[in-house]
Amino acid sequence: xxxxxxxxxxxxxxxxxxxxxxxxxxxxxxxxxxxxxxxxxxxxxxxxxxxxxxxxxxxxxxxxxxxxxxxxxxxxxxxxxxxxxxxxxxxxxxxxxxxxxxxxxxxxxxxxxxxxxxxxxxxxxxxxxxxxxxxxxxxxxxxxxxxxxxxxxxxxxxxxxxxxxxxxxxxxxxxxxxxxxxxxxxxxxxxxxxxxxxxxxxxxxxxxxxxxxxxxxxxxxxxxxxxxxxxxxxxxxxxxxxxxxxxxxxxxxxxxxxxxxxxxxxxxxxxxxxxxxxxxxxxxxxxxxxxxxxxxxxxxxxx
Amino acid sequence: xxxxxxxxxxxxxxxxxxxxxxxxxxxxxxxxxxxxxxxxxxxxxxxxxxxxxxxxxxxxxxxxxxxxxxxxxxxxxxxxxxxxxxxxxxxxxxxxxxxxxxxxxxxxxxxxxxxxxxxxxxxxxxxxxxxxxxxxxxxxxxxxxxxxxxxxxxxxxxxxxxxxxxxxxxxxxxxxxxxxxxxxxxxxxxxxxxxxxxxxxxxxxxxxxxxxxxxxxxxxxxxxxxxxxxxxxxxxxxxxxxxxxxxxxxxxxxxxxxxxxxxxxxxxxxxxxxxxxxxxxxxxxxxxxxxxxxxxxx
Numbered sequence: 001x002x003x004x005x006x007x008x009x010x011x012x013x014x015x016x017x018x019x020x021x022x023x024x025x026x027x028x029x030x031x032x033x034x035x036x037x038x039x040x041x042x043x044x045x046x047x048x049x050x051x052x053x054x055x056x057x058x059x060x061x062x063x064x065x066x067x068x069x070x071x072x073x074x075x076x077x078x079x080x081x082x083x084x085x086x087x088x089x090x091x092x093x094x095x096x097x098x099x100x101x102x103x104x105x106x107x108x109x110x111x112x113x114x115x116x117x118x119x120x121x122x123x124x125x126x127x128x129x130x131x132x133x134x135x136x137x138x139x140x141x142x143x144x145x146x147x148x149x150x151x152x153x154x155x156x157x158x159x160x161x162x163x164x165x166x167x168x169x170x171x172x173x174x175x176x177x178x179x180x181x182x183x184x185x186x187x188x189x190x191x192x193x194x195x196x197x198x199x200x201x202x203x204x205x206x207x208x209x210x211x212x213x214x215x216x217x218x219x220x221x222x223x224x225x226x227x228x229x230x231x232x233x234x235x236x237x238x239x240x241x242x243x244x245x246x247x248x249x250x251x252x253x254x255x256x257x258x259x260x261x262x263x264x265x266x267x268x269x270x271x272x273x274x275x276x277x278x279x280x281x282x283x284x285x286x287x288x289x290x291x292x293x294x295x296x297x298x299x300x301x302x303x
Numbered sequence: 304x305x306x307x308x309x310x311x312x313x314x315x316x317x318x319x320x321x322x323x324x325x326x327x328x329x330x331x332x333x334x335x336x337x338x339x340x341x342x343x344x345x346x347x348x349x350x351x352x353x354x355x356x357x358x359x360x361x362x363x364x365x366x367x368x369x370x371x372x373x374x375x376x377x378x379x380x381x382x383x384x385x386x387x388x389x390x391x392x393x394x395x396x397x398x399x400x401x402x403x404x405x406x407x408x409x410x411x412x413x414x415x416x417x418x419x420x421x422x423x424x425x426x427x428x429x430x431x432x433x434x435x436x437x438x439x440x441x442x443x444x445x446x447x448x449x450x451x452x453x454x455x456x457x458x459x460x461x462x463x464x465x466x467x468x469x470x471x472x473x474x475x476x477x478x479x480x481x482x483x484x485x486x487x488x489x490x491x492x493x494x495x496x497x498x499x500x501x502x503x504x505x506x507x508x509x510x511x512x513x514x515x516x517x518x519x520x521x522x523x524x525x526x527x528x529x530x531x532x533x534x535x536x537x538x539x540x541x542x543x544x545x546x547x548x549x550x551x552x553x554x555x556x557x558x559x560x561x562x563x564x565x566x567x568x569x570x571x572x573x574x575x576x577x578x579x580x581x582x583x584x585x586x587x588x589x590x591x592x593x594x595x596x597x598x599x600x601x
Contacts, residue, residue: 035394039405042391046409046470052438053424064427065434068441117319124312132316132323139327141522141582143530145551146575149337149558149568150330156344173322180319205311234418236533241559252419256537259423267427274420285414289407292414293477 057272064267079272086254087261088246092273095254102167102239102250103232109172110179110228111221117174118183119209123195133184139177152241166242167235171228179224186220187213223291226284233281251277338569344562355569366570368545369553372461373574376549377528380465385520388472392479393505406480413473422537425467429453429538454539457546464534464547475520482516483509514593522585529578550574 055070057079063072084092120126121133155166174180194216198208214221236252243249249257255277258270285292313320338355342348359366395406415421430437431452440450453463486509494504510517532551535541541548550570558567 032397032399035397035399038391038394039399043405043408046412049424049428049438049470050411050415065430065436068438068445113318113322116315120312120315120319124315126309126312126316129312132320135323136319139323141526142327142331143526143575143578145530145554145571146334147327147330148554149564149571150333151326152558153333153564154325154330170322170326172318173326174319175322175326205315230414230416234416236417236419236536237555241555255419255423259426259537270423271427274423277420278415278418281415281418282411285411292410293406 053271054275057268057275059268061266061268064271076268079268080276082266083258083269083273083276086258088254088257090247092251092254092276094247095249095251096276098248099233099250099252102164103229105164105168106171106232107225107228109168110174110176111225113172113174114176114179114183114224115214115217115221116209117180118187119213121180121184122187123192123205123213136177136181140181148241155242161242162244162248163242164248167232167238176228179228182224183217183220186217190216219291219294222288223294226288226291229284230281233277334568335572337565338572340565342564344564348565351565355566356573358566359569359573365545365548365553369548369550370573372546372548373529373550374577376461376465376531377525380468380528381521381524383465384469384472384524385475385517387469388475388520389479389517391472392476392483393509395476395480396483406477409476410473413471416471417533419533419537422467422533425463425534426454426538429463431455455543457544460539460543460546464531464538467534467538468528468531475524478516478520479513482513486512511594515595518585518589518593522582525581525585526578529574 051070052068055072056064058075058077059072060074060076060078063074086092086095121129121136151166151170155161158165160166160169170176190213195208195212198212199205203211234252235250236256239250239253240256243253246257251273255270255273258266258273337348339350339352340348341351341354391409395402395409412421428438429440431440431450432455436444436450437453439453444450451459453459490508490512491504494508499507530551531549532555535547535549535552536555539547541552551574554567554570554574557563557570
């Protein structure tokens with residue numbers, strides 16, 4: 001924009017231009033105000049239920065239904081204390097432990113297998129590459145529903161039912177095609193100079209992968225791990241199908257169990273435990289927002 | 304890479320290839336074969352020909368109901384979600400103060416996504432009747448409206464699930480936003496010089512340029528919507544009167560509650576066929592409406 005300079009002698013045309021400029025500015029202002037109104041309204045709808053949830057977890061049962069306000073009148077920790085105990089012989093601590101026992105091997109398996117496979121796709125030519133890459137896209141589009149029943153029968157044959165193996169193993173075989181796809185996209189955007197230099201210096205492809213590619217890939221790998229963390233934390237159907245003993249339940253199943261076993265009266269317990277189960281995801285999200293947004297824009301995430 | 308064995312790439316892909324065969328390709332074929340059998344896990348599956356499919360289409364009222372509910376759900380949720388995500392992305396694409404705060408805030412519900420905690424929360428937010436009104440009804444009453452029977456009424460129950468998924472428009476929004484930001488500014492300047500107004504600019508420049516991303520979001524959201532399980536399973540348990548008994552719930556019940564593996568596979572395959580047909584229509588039609596400038600996205 002050019003600066004408007006006011007001289008003492010203004011022609012009619014200048015005045016008109018100033019008027020037009022003012023009108024333009026007013027239009028921009030009105031449109032900004034309009035945008036803010038929409039953003040605040042939508043923001044309220046987006047966040048208020050979550051904020052309310054946190055407040056309600058400190059309320060008594062009676063108060064939860066007495067008003068839409070956030071602040072508890074007489075804050076109590078009883079929802080947390082009682083909810084943590086659960087109606088099972090185990091506390092929520094056990095269910096959190098199980099959740100992380102499912103999550104950690106899954107994350108490690110995903111990170112290693114997706115990196116290796118993406119490296120193979122992005123840096124090598126080999127017979128069948130096109131078809132294999134097409135299969136990756138096909139898996140992205142294939143609804144899980146179709147393969148779920150035979151997978152269940154397969155894991156049953158293996159004797160893996162009621163263990164964490166059905167949840168771990170497919171991830172270790174690069175089963176989450178989306179992550180491979182994301183890393184391939186990312187690798188394609190990285191120049192190969194450093195890798196070629198390493199090769200000239202006598203490094204084999206393994207060494208190149210570990211010492212050159214992985215460090216370059218770190219931001220993308222963080223995105224992958226974050227998404228896998230979120231999705232695994234949120235996964236419900238997987239554990240529902242494969243895990244049958246309560247002592248192996250992750251938090252998602254434990255929460256479901258708590259709404260089945262307690263009737264309308266114990267809602268503050270359930271809400272308190274809901275807060276706890278979404279807390280890890282929220283904390284991780286706020287610590288690493290930029291990786292999420294970058295990860296999504298890089299590959300276009302489902303979810 | 305020079306000098307390397309041409310099968311080196313395949314070596315790196317070996318986990319993927321094993322996984323592809325073991326966990327996707329073989330189960331994919333097996334599921335199709337199973338759909339022509341009766342299999343209750345107790346004895347070996349036995350071949351029944353088209354019996355499962357004939358029963359689905361002629362004698363199964365639950366299936367009819369479940370299928371129509373699923374189609375209503377998908378065809379209402381997906382367009383609403385995409386339109387809303389695009390609308391918000393356009394607003395967020397302006398330079399305003401605190402814009403990053405809003406971008407983050409709008410994405411938070413999507414991150415919590417399909418978590419059971421959020422489904423539970425939804426159940427309480429929309430609670431009604433019995434002297435216990437949830438947050439939404441309290442807000443309605445405060446504004447002078449009658450409380451709504453969200454889950455008890457079959458027409459409202461499905462809509463409540465739709466609202467939950469609309470609330471999670473964040474990922475679609477971020478993808479739209481990334482696309483909007485990559486639109487070349489000179490095109491807008493040229494349009495402004497030509498005297499095009501806001502709406503014309505949006506419909507004749509912005510929209511055509513982001514059609515690849517609209518297409519991508521459309522496909523992904525559709526495939527995802529067909530698989531909706533957590534919401535209705537936790538919030539409405541498929542009811543009332545099967546008003547939210549989406550196909551994945553039916554498949555789950557048949558397979559893992561009643562152990563009718565063959566019949567459940569047949570339902571899964573009907574659903575898959577519908578998704579396939581819709582995807583193919585989308586791909587076929589995309590030639591007429593998706594505009595690829597250069598070769599940016601595949």
